[in-house]
Amino acid sequence: MGTILITSATLVSAGHPLHLTSVDVLVKNGKIEKIGKSVKAEGKVQEINGKGSFLSVGFFDLNVNFGEPGYETKEDIQTGTAAAASGGFTGVAVHPNTNPPIHSRSEVSLIVNTAKGNLVDVFPVGAVSKKREGNELAELFDMKINGAVAFSDGNRSVQQAGLMGRALLYAKGFQGLIMTFPQDESIAAGNKMNEGEVSTYLGMKGIPNLAESIMVSRDLFLAEYNESPIHFSTISTEESVDLIKKAKAKGIQVTCDVAAHNLVFTDEDVKSFDSHYKVSPPLRTKRDVKALIKGLKDGVIDAVVSQHTPHEIEFKEVEFQIAKDGIIASQTVLPLLIKAGFNPESIVEKLAENPRKVLNLPVPQLVEGEDANLVLFSMDKKWTLDNNSNKSKSTNSPLFGKELTGQVLATINNNQVIIN
Structure with missing residues (x-):
């Protein structure tokens, strides 16, 4: 996956000291290396602009x-x-x-x-x-x-x-x-x-x-x-x-x-x-x-x-x-x-x-040193579920071909990332 820097995303994690604040998150080798107000990264970094979007587990x-x-x-x-x-x-x-x-x-x-x-x-x-x-x-x-x-x-x-x-x-x-x-x-x-x-x-x-x-x-x-x-x-x-x-x-x-x-x-x-x-x-x-x-x-x-x-x-x-x-x-x-x-x-x-x-499974933690298990999503970005965006083998949805409001921008887990 390499190194990823998510910038200016609003963190959503009840109980977290940075809950509902704008943060940068640096992910390296599948782990959260740094999380804070302004994070700098060295070397080759894939940057994802999270401004106006929300970041959670x-x-x-x-x-x-x-x-x-x-x-x-x-x-x-x-x-x-x-x-x-x-x-x-x-x-x-x-x-x-x-x-x-x-x-x-x-x-x-x-x-x-x-x-x-x-x-x-x-x-x-x-x-x-x-x-x-x-x-x-x-x-x-x-x-x-x-x-x-x-x-x-x-x-x-x-x-x-x-x-x-x-x-x-x-x-x-x-x-x-x-x-x-x-x-x-x-x-x-x-x-x-x-x-x-x-x-x-x-x-x-x-x-x-x-x-x-x-x-x-x-x-x-x-x-x-x-x-x-x-x-x-x-x-x-x-x-x-x-x-x-x-x-x-x-x-x-x-x-x-x-x-x-x-x-x-x-x-x-x-x-x-x-x-x-x-x-x-x-x-x-x-x-x-x-x-x-x-x-x-x-x-x-x-x-x-x-x-x-x-x-x-x-x-x-x-x-x-x-x-x-x-x-x-x-x-x-x-x-x-x-x-x-x-x-x-x-x-x-x-x-x-x-x-x-x-299911009594552990909830991933948004803290430095933990595995990066993250989703970055927008509440207002518009997109269409169609043959280009659909990842399933099937197409049976009443929403197929319709414009939708709210999109997942990036998903990170197990040292892998997908970006929509």
């Missing part, structure tokens, strides 16, 4: 989907991490929606070894159940000692309460974390969008908020009973925010996250029948979006995720009803958070600091 994504193994035509680890790095992420938790699923030490080791030497640190999330079928516990501890940072059945919810209870109790014994996607399939019934006025208008069967909140309620009871920590991934409803708020006040060990697109888009966007707005959980109402944003600002919701889910064109350029759920999102989280009204401090808290705390 690299972002961390708690929910990404790469295709490897089995679905490499959607995304492999190299292209997935390229998209993540372009979006400012220096760490990602990759979910087990693969073929075979990440449900044993073999798949965990594959992910860990394939991702070695990458700018982006890749952390596998092992499946809770074998084959993600929800019938039998996977070898959780075996995956943990081989590199899994948490356990989830990905985009499938564990329907059996007994299995979920056993998973919580077992993982608790070795400080493992169960991450759950809350959706009662008997209520969701395979439907395709949010249940409400818009679904009625469109004549499309909907998924009610109840399908999510009833599972949140169930799993909170199970976590409380087993005195185990639990993390809810991609909540989307006002009711879920309220349930988790009350559980936190009660002392239950619960954390949660929300996908960035659920903070901006609503079921009104589905009126176009554009399948790029088809996601799981579905886009909800304006009232839900308002509650989610308030939940983030109040600290009920701990983190924001991309829920990056790439698909080949033949799975999205079809009728809404038969299209696959999901969008590519690693590069567009920052613009969506800006559009949702979040300031740089909140963005860093929800994208860089809290996600690592959820």
Whole structure:
């Protein structure tokens, strides 16, 4: 990487003595050599002008989907991490929606070894159940000692309460974390969008908020009973925010996250029948979006995720009803958070600091002598997600071809740098 000097950037790091002040940062051989008001560098230096931009520790994504193994035509680890790095992420938790699923030490080791030497640190999330079928516990501890940072059945919810209870109790014994996607399939019934006025208008069967909140309620009871920590991934409803708020006040060990697109888009966007707005959980109402944003600002919701889910064109350029759920999102989280009204401090808290705390991973420090794990981002620079800027193999995003406000300028980690 050589030597890099970032100049005149506003540092965002709560508790840091230089928080919200303009600083220069000298990075040499992958480490922060000097940080201060005016830093001089000798020899050959790559200078990055950070004036008007913000500098923080690299972002961390708690929910990404790469295709490897089995679905490499959607995304492999190299292209997935390229998209993540372009979006400012220096760490990602990759979910087990693969073929075979990440449900044993073999798949965990594959992910860990394939991702070695990458700018982006890749952390596998092992499946809770074998084959993600929800019938039998996977070898959780075996995956943990081989590199899994948490356990989830990905985009499938564990329907059996007994299995979920056993998973919580077992993982608790070795400080493992169960991450759950809350959706009662008997209520969701395979439907395709949010249940409400818009679904009625469109004549499309909907998924009610109840399908999510009833599972949140169930799993909170199970976590409380087993005195185990639990993390809810991609909540989307006002009711879920309220349930988790009350559980936190009660002392239950619960954390949660929300996908960035659920903070901006609503079921009104589905009126176009554009399948790029088809996601799981579905886009909800304006009232839900308002509650989610308030939940983030109040600290009920701990983190924001991309829920990056790439698909080949033949799975999205079809009728809404038969299209696959999901969008590519690693590069567009920052613009969506800006559009949702979040300031740089909140963005860093929800994208860089809290996600690592959820997984009990160390938060990188912006001090001299530490490894440089950094992101430089602009809140007002405009850019377009298109074939030139897109790093993913896939193009399934409602934002493709549109001008966005807010861009990651540079990402530094593991003695590597990418500049957008």
